[in-house]
Amino acid sequence: MKRRLTILGSTGSIGLQALDVVRSHPERFEIIGLSANKETKTLAEQAREFEPAYVALESSDANALENLQAEKITGPGAAAKLAEAPADIVLNGIVGFAGLAATVASLKSNNPVALANKESLVTGGDWIMQLADKADKCIIPVDSEHSAIFQCLEGRAENEVREVLLTASGGPFFERTKAELTTVGPEDALKHPTWRMGPKITVDSATMMNKGLEVIEAHHLFGIPYDAIRIVVHRQSVVHGGVTFEDGSAILHAALPDMRVPISYGLLYPERGDVKVEPVGFKDASWTFQEPRNDVFRCLPLAVEAGRAGGAYPVALNAANEVAVGAFLDRRIKFIQIAEVVEEVLEAVPQQSGAMESMEAIEAVDRWSRQEANNAVQRAR
Numbered sequence: 001m002k003r004r005l006t007i008l009g010s011t012g013s014i015g016l017q018a019l020d021v022v023r024s025h026p027e028r029f030e031i032i033g034l035s036a037n038k039e040t041k042t043l044a045e046q047a048r049e050f051e052p053a054y055v056a057l058e059s060s061d062a063n064a065l066e067n068l069q070a071e072k073i074t075g076p077g078a079a080a081k082l083a084e085a086p087a088d089i090v091l092n093g094i095v096g097f098a099g100l101a102a103t104v105a106s107l108k109s110n111n112p113v114a115l116a117n118k119e120s121l122v123t124g125g126d127w128i129m130q131l132a133d134k135a136d137k138c139i140i141p142v143d144s145e146h147s148a149i150f151q152c153l154e155g156r157a158e159n160e161v162r163e164v165l166l167t168a169s170g171g172p173f174f175e176r177t178k179a180e181l182t183t184v185g186p187e188d189a190l191k192h193p194t195w196r197m198g199p200k201i202t203v204d205s206a207t208m209m210n211k212g213l214e215v216i217e218a219h220h221l222f223g224i225p226y227d228a229i230r231i232v233v234h235r236q237s238v239v240h241g242g243v244t245f246e247d248g249s250a251i252l253h254a255a256l257p258d259m260r261v262p263i264s265y266g267l268l269y270p271e272r273g274d275v276k277v278e279p280v281g282f283k284d285a286s287w288t289f290q291e292p293r294n295d296v297f298r299c300l301p302l303a304v305e306a307g308r309a310g311g312a313y314p315v316a317l318n319a320a321n322e323v324a325v326g327a328f329l330d331r332r333i334k335f336i337q338i339a340e341v342v343e344e345v346l347e348a349v350p351q352q353s354g355a356m357e358s359m360e361a362i363e364a365v366d367r368w369s370r371q372e373a374n375n376a377v378q379r380a381r
Contacts, residue, residue, distance in 0.1 A: 014093030147262035148241030148253035212303020282288035313354030319369035
């Protein structure tokens with residue numbers, strides 16, 4: 001029987017590679033729905049190829065979708081509405097905070113989630129995991145690092161685990177000094193040495209914020225204390241994660257840096273499928289592991305600190321970072337000022353913000369944080 005699949009963010013990096021996985025196994029998938037933010041032409045082309053029952057577009061300008069047979073969902077919140085459609089798996093490949101509502105809608109509709117939107121767990125955290133438990137539906141991680149840890153943990157008792165390992169590529173700037181980082185521009189930050197990703201996550205990799213967000217995600221996803229999450233910089237991007245056990249042994253997950261590997265595992269879980277990726281080679285292999293440079297790449301320790309503080313802090317962290325990264329890409333602030341904007345917002349978070357256990361509470365903190373971050377960007381210029 002074919003697996004009914006909905007892909008949210010089908011025109012983005014994750015969505016495009018997910019459709020490559022589907023093309024490799026057309027006999028195993030039936031596309032239920034596809035969604036995009038505003039890439040109407042690409043969405044229409046995908047819909048003609050895969051013939052989904054639904055297409056969703058966050059923009060209300062849906063003229064290019066008129067001749068499609070699919071039922072159309074348009075306007076703000078379209079992806080979250082699509083996520084409610086019955087499916088065997090919903091891949092959430094939406095970028096940023098916008099993906100939270102879709103994760104919530106999927107789980108409330110009893111749809112399992114293949115999660116590539118780390119912001120859902122960064123901002124929703126405990127609440128998202130409670131929704132998953134209540135629905136008795138699983139969240140399968142699609143981030144390469146969390147997929148690696150997920151696979152290494154399978155079948156292991158909780159009391160056997162000493163720590164989990166998160167690897168970071170270090171991005172394009174890891175060897176540079178702080179002084180050198182004052183002159184880098186967006187075109188430099190977008191030259192990732194090993195991964196092909198969208199602009200926002202590529203900048204997050206360059207600042208190491210991406211790894212900080214992944215620490216928070218790992219904490220919630222696996223129930224791992226922050227003190228038991230170890231981060232190492234692995235420039236080759238072949239080892240994606242691992243687990244160290246109480247007897248001192250470790251299991252590591254390795255694969256060539258190709259997102260089709262974790263995507264296919266998330267979509268086919270608990271099975272695997274050939275997606276035409278070369279296997280890991282061990283001849284002349286040289287893998288190195290280094291400690292993060294927290295004194296230079298301040299976003300990583302800021303994120304871990306926000307995660308430990310909990311409550312509104314991770315929401316504020318994510319919102320401030322999205323604003324700051326956007327400002328950097330628009331050349332309104334310098335690369336090193338991204339961390340400064342984030343830190344300024346975190347220092348202003350109200351102490352009594354309440355529990356982040358509803359969209360209303362989370363969205364209120366998100367709005368406040370974005371305003372604070374925009375003010376900080378103005379002051380930084």
